[in-house]
Amino acid sequence: MNAAIIGATGLIGANVLLGLLADERYQQVMVLGRRLPQLAEGTHGIDKLSFIQCQLEDIPSLSIPIDIDHAFCCLGTTIKQAGSQDNFKKVDVTAVIDFAKLIQQHQLSRNRSKPWSFSVVTALDANANSSIFYNRAKGQVQQALVALNLPKLMIFQPSLLLGERASQRTLEDIGQKFFAIASGVFIGPLAKYKPITGKLVADNMLAVAIKDEELVTDAELVNDTKLDKVEVRIIDNKQMHRLVN
Numbered sequence: 001m002n003a004a005i006i007g008a009t010g011l012i013g014a015n016v017l018l019g020l021l022a023d024e025r026y027q028q029v030m031v032l033g034r035r036l037p038q039l040a041e042g043t044h045g046i047d048k049l050s051f052i053q054c055q056l057e058d059i060p061s062l063s064i065p066i067d068i069d070h071a072f073c074c075l076g077t078t079i080k081q082a083g084s085q086d087n088f089k090k091v092d093v094t095a096v097i098d099f100a101k102l103i104q105q106h107q108l109s110r111n112r113s114k115p116w117s118f119s120v121v122t123a124l125d126a127n128a129n130s131s132i133f134y135n136r137a138k139g140q141v142q143q144a145l146v147a148l149n150l151p152k153l154m155i156f157q158p159s160l161l162l163g164e165r166a167s168q169r170t171l172e173d174i175g176q177k178f179f180a181i182a183s184g185v186f187i188g189p190l191a192k193y194k195p196i197t198g199k200l201v202a203d204n205m206l207a208v209a210i211k212d213e214e215l216v217t218d219a220e221l222v223n224d225t226k227l228d229k230v231e232v233r234i235i236d237n238k239q240m241h242r243l244v245n
Contacts, residue, residue, distance in 0.1 A: 004072070
């Protein structure tokens with residue numbers, strides 16, 4: 001199998017990349033991004049990595065040189081990093097959709113009949129009708145991806161992410177320390193909000209890409225009728241905590 005990933009330098013994406021490289025079932029792993037991920041010398045599987053350097057606005061004009069079995073989109077920023085809501089949407093909405101279209105058009109151009117999957121990270125409580133900008137943007141990208149009618153779409157909705165980032169996010173860092181201490185309170189109705197490590201999200205993405213029919217069977221997670229399609233799987237935060245733990 002071959003895989004493509006964008007957002008491989010982030011908290012989740014870096015772990016997805018390491019998992020893809022270590023998995024002997026993947027022959028080639030293609031990374032798209034502005035900079036090559038920094039990998040330790042001797043990283044297992046590094047010889048099967050290829051890199052396409054690009055800016056996000058370049059995505060629609062790129063050419064993919066290999067067939068793709070599994071595509072992973074781990075793009076994500078904050079309004080503070082982006083500088084404005086418009087710039088935030090360029091990363092978390094427009095670039096995500098452009099990447100999905102790029103893979104889809106590539107597969108169609110090669111007349112590939114074998115189903116392929118697209119895995120994407122959005123957020124817990126993503127809803128296109130939300131009054132909260134962040135949740136609304138994540139919900140909008142979900143609906144846009146569903147409208148593309150991809151063969152298999154896997155949507156992962158984590159709560160607060162735990163783990164070391166390459167770039168500092170002050171509020172998230174404070175939240176990580178607080179919730180790490182208070183993790184025991186996330187039981188019962190609060191269980192779905194339990195913070196989750198970027199590594200665990202990545203492990204779920206990799207596992208579901210390989211065995212989605214076996215792992216994702218909880219129809220109650222699809223709570224938006226516009227997303228209620230056989231080829232769409234929503235894996236929310238609560239389910240990620242139990243799938244590969």
